[in-house]
Amino acid sequence: MLPYTAYLRVYEPLTAFTPRDRAVWAGYAESRDRPRRAGALEVEHDESVRRLLCVPPAPAPDKESHNAYLRRVEDMLYVCPWQSRLRSWLAFASFRGSMPVKLADRFVPKAIAEQTADDFDRFKRGEPSLRTNIHTSTWHVPTPWFVPFDSAERWLVLGAEGNETTEPAVPTTTAPPRNMLYVTSMAQARRRVARALVVIRRHVGHVTILTEVEEVGRWLEEFHPHSLVELDYGGLVHLMNDETLQGDQSVAEVSAALAGLDNGQEELAFAMYQRVILRWRSIQALEFAN
Structure with missing residues (x-):
């Protein structure tokens, strides 16, 4: 395991x-x-x-x-x-x-x-x-990690007989039988983080969220501009059944929350953000399960 x-x-x-x-x-x-x-x-x-x-x-x-x-x-x-x-x-x-x-x-x-x-x-x-x-994170995926990606870049494999959903925008190598990945270019990742920071600074007063997204942006800036960026759920896929993994649209929901903020749709933005937070809060709570 x-x-x-x-x-x-x-x-x-x-x-x-x-x-x-x-x-x-x-x-x-x-x-x-x-x-x-x-x-x-x-x-x-x-x-x-x-x-x-x-x-x-x-x-x-x-x-x-x-x-x-x-x-x-x-x-x-x-x-x-x-x-x-x-x-x-x-x-x-x-x-x-x-x-x-x-x-x-x-x-x-x-x-x-x-x-x-x-x-x-x-x-x-x-x-x-x-x-x-x-970078590693135990028991959950930090919300800012979803910002550099697009929902179309998701690659999901559910066991040897499971179905792959959505071909990755960047070709991938062989992966374990059960896996969830997002892969994008560095240029796209930086562009999405920059756009998110503009929206957050304009509409969100939460300093912690701004700081965490800024940290991701600064880290990405340290690498070659033609690099690839990958989000790998790693062992977290074993905390979720197939239905949960298929329904996990955290990247799309974070993107929708940012778009909602930028368009003045505060209720939509709040609903999307809450879906992400509650999903990962329930998974993170398993750290203390017996």
Whole structure:
């Protein structure tokens, strides 16, 4: 069972990388030993579980991952590095900062935590950017993550005998038997976020919503303009039955809410926004189910 986590990923074209990294990723794409998309999430999850279950636990791997998610569109190769070490450091720093030190020490011994923090500090001194190509969210999809996409870009697979609905606007690689994806171009993603920010600033006084959408926009601006952006429901699809997944039109509802605000249809905007919020609030509540 995959973790109940959703992923927002950016795939950059091979030309966006340095000549050295370009050669590495081109060779990686031709390798027969690399994890294929159908099992990549499972491989990534297994690696993290093994690190945390060993004695003593290892909050971050000793070396950066050499793996990546790949997409091909016609003759163009797009690469989304796993960056397991950097993402683990960032997640561990957030975890340690979210609870009292004595409680955090119950999960990871103090000596291991301090060594992990020291390793991260040394890395940061020699690395000007902590940019990651992958954002994760447990137990729900944050509402701002729906903004960069269009409902026509949805790709839904419901098991081996399920039906695919809506071909993606950007061709996809092989996916697990049960999956929900949205894929779009970076240009479209940035354009939609920019339009949403104009509407939110004009009509919404909620600072948190504005800040969260701005954060998504700033993150997208850090990548090559010809990249691809992907929203993957990941393990969250196992919290929803087929009917729920088929009825999930969160991207379309967020788009309708923004359009309603812009057109002066406040009641429609509120209704669409509430549908998204209530849907994901009910799923997120499962974190505390027994």
